[in-house]
Amino acid sequence: MGYIDIHRSSLMICATAIMLSVLSGVIGIDIYLEWKVSLDPTIRPINVNQPVITINGMFPGPLLNTTTNDLIHVNIFNNLDEPFLMTWAGVQQRLNSWQDGVSGTNCPIKQGKNWTYVFQMKDQIGSFIYFPSTGFQKAAGGFGPIRINNRIVIPIPFNKPEDDFDLLIGDWYNTSYKDSRRTAGQKHINPQYILFNGKPPYKNSWGGRHESFTLKRGKTYRFRISNVGRELSLNFRIQNHQMELVETEGSYINKITLHSLDVHVGQSYSVLVTANQASADYYIVATPTQVDTRDFPDTKGIGILHYADSTTPAKGPLPSGPDPLDRQFSIDQAKSIRWNLTAGAARPNPQGTFNVSNVTISQTFILHGSKGKIGNNPYYVVNNVSYLTPETPLKLADYYLNGTGVYQLDAFPIKSINSKASRNTSVVTGVHKGWAEIVLKNDLDVMDTWHLDGFSFFVVAYGFEEWRHGLHYNLYDPVERSIVQVYPKGWSVIYAYLDNPGMWNLRSQILENWYLGQEIYVRVHDPDPNPAKEKPPPQNLLHCGL
Template identity: 45%
Template sequence: MNHPIFLPFYLGFLAWLCLFSVKAEDPYKFFTMEVTYGQINPLGVPQRGILINGRFPGPTIDCVTNDNVIVNVINKLDEPFLITCYTFVFLFFFVSWDQDSNGIKQRKTSWQDGVLGTNCPIPPNSNWTYQMQMKDQIGSFSYFPSTLMHRAAGGYGGINIYARAVIFVPYLKPVEQFTLLVSDWWKSDHKVLQQTLDSGKPLPMADALLINGHPSLKSFTVLGGQLYMFRVSNVALTTSINFRIQGHTMTLVETEGSHTLQETYESLDLHVGQSASFLVRMSASPKDYFIVASTRFTKPILTATSILHYDGSNTKASLPLPTAPTYHIHWSMKQARTIRWNLTANAARPNPQGSYHYGTIPVTRTIVLANSEENINGKLRYAVNQVSYVNPETPLKIADFYNISGVFKLNSTKDTPHSIPATLGTSVLGFTLHDYVEIIFQNNENTTQSWHLDGSDFWPVGFGSGQWDTTKRRRFYNLNDATTRHTVQVYPKSWSAILVSLDNKGMWNLRSAIWPRQYLGQQLYIKVWNDEQSYRTEYGIPDNALRCGQAPLK
């Protein structure tokens, strides 16, 4: 028996079924980065810089969550070269997805991590293509060279990742967005600075601070009464900074891919490797105002300025500059505790940020990592738990994949500090996939430290003075609304505690973000592993993987 009245319904249902059974591929964006030397003069004196597509700083990568981003890096330097970045979901990877009780979790691989422990560097006069997909991150980030001391010559730029149209962001849309990269700078050539470190001497204090490659006078034009976003990244080699805008307050809305509670600040400290996004309402009298970045905990204090220019105004910015915070560590530590997660906001997916209850998960292992300045074989080195890291000729990831012996020994570094002489070594700590780990960064030195973990975000749950201990410190942890980050500061003679879910199989770099310390050994790698051979946990070696050291030819 025919029922023609149901035919339109039936055909409509088939159309609906076809629409939702076909998975449309996410958009592709292609970038070329030609890396060259070029003459620059940020301090008024010509010197050699590293340019990306002829620019210093390099171009900003603007993309949207889920975008497939292909970056072809052409190395025209006279040395091998790699680019890496400050993001919590590390920039260079292939991805797959898995579903668990806490929602969708991302699986990433470290094959294209952009550091020497996982990648062979790009040889001179050759190119290599990074493939990535921008998953689960909405915010402000940056990229930079990870080889030798190239970073001291430039080669850095911003990465802005925007929400898809279907994803709500918990703040008003600004009329325009500005990317500000704050860096320290030396008059000396980067190879001279490298020779200084290689000779066993410390790096001298920077000569200046720059905002987007300039120590002063770059202008940002705004309209009175309108709302603007300032995306600020600390891409310095050595120094924490304080950022502020004369005559204006700043509402913090995001740090390193996490939406924050929208606290208002007159100034905010950003430590090496950290980024933040601020909303600023142009509600002051129409004239010019100073945008200021200054170094923290240094003597002397270095300052860089730009100009916030109200459109139509002819009144120049006037001194004095907005006051910097006090030198005291307690002020900065107290401010750090005010940066909290917006638990009701969604992230790059509709899941609320607070749906992953990080504070209720049992810790499977506690690691205490103490940094130290050492003298090894008559030269300055920096160590973690008395081991100063040395890069092997064969990247750790390749050595592990091909079972090449003698490159590293798993767990040769201890989980806690010991009173033993410092040695050179290739430190790799082994973890089981899905371990939930507490890491304590113990700083017994008089300088501010900054630590970065590749491949995973983490929750910085505690900051405190003196020595960390299990009986006293944990009761002060923030187990409710700490933001997820990829970089955490550790104040002088103090400790910082993070919790991290090691859901990301691979070989990942845990390093000092303060580059001279990283260069001279303050880093290690963590191997996150299980014996399951499945694309659900990790992809195999990419077809275009570079080979070096003892790696077999293709």
């Protein structure tokens, strides 16, 4: 079972009229989609009356299956009772932050209205996700998988698998997203469930349908695994089967064989799984990691790997993972994920010739993520500043008003912590075509993950000691991705080449942190008005707040 591939299918409105376009000298196709976003009280992923956000009646939403350089047209109809925005995490929106779908770039789609996103999968491959970006709505669903397949002329660095499966894993709560939104930051409630593609665990007490995948014995399959949850890092494994890790968020990596894989919030991985065991059913499991699981005694995601000719149900104990408090295991695994420098994919220089050991750093950001009180209200902060969302999206304010009256450029402290917590609209300058060193520090006792829109970045270091430039840095073959985990009381360092002009969101991917202000925006500006440098506003641009 798993996801049904709807690429060029009935859900693609007008897809039969696909025309070939030459986009930046490379052929792609136009894909037209019509998505109706609704709140559905009848889909019950858990045994609670709890509405979920569906797309065309699907929870999770449909697979967005594309190829490098395809041009995507997604007409979203908002049937919710409140405004809605969709973001496409990891899709770089080259020269086109107008389509990024976050509060700093777009006005929300009002209830009862529709708006069409138009964006290109420019020079990208890999596995990503989309999800609602405002109003805590991601806690109710509205998310789905994105595939960007290689062009036919670019081979993948492994044998073509028999099939691809998308597997969205993530924590889930008894409370509705509106109730969770109301109490965010006030009293922490642990998630009660882990869902696989929106389905409850195998043999759940209420008879809900679990997720399963059917494999032919002797064949190899690609599982694209994404953590779409709110807060929990998850350790993923398959009973009696090894996994070969091959890709993460658009980068092919040097293949490594794993018994289990840590997938942190927002992250996506591709693993190859070969059906090389006796014909039977086997458990697929995801459990919390980097937390004390005594707080989550029954929180497990369980699905089934089903051999096509199997008549034997899954049996025996669930496959065990590493100690959930074994931080060193998790860090060692993260450090072992290295970029494949010889694979055919987009990169700054010809394949096999690029690493970051000789780049010149143009600027350094040192960003502390933590929590504080402002007045009597809890907020999450970056360097003791909680992001205040203005009525006018930053991108519109930048284009029409040069930011006047909406934000003050570079008022945010990029290397220091303010003595007193405050709220402000934090926008910093990113040097166009410069290398930014971004040090992400986690002052909390729980895991954090960070995402930068508009770019992929190189993860060069993890650490716990006092950070200093160069400490533990891997500058030869660091993995390139768009989501990085930051361990409790630790730090992670990323290098980002800021060659994509626009207004770009840098945020915690932990939903409560993001909702309560742990984000800033990076303004990468090219003063040349040539549309080849940055696209002008789309003709259907929504206006608000101006």
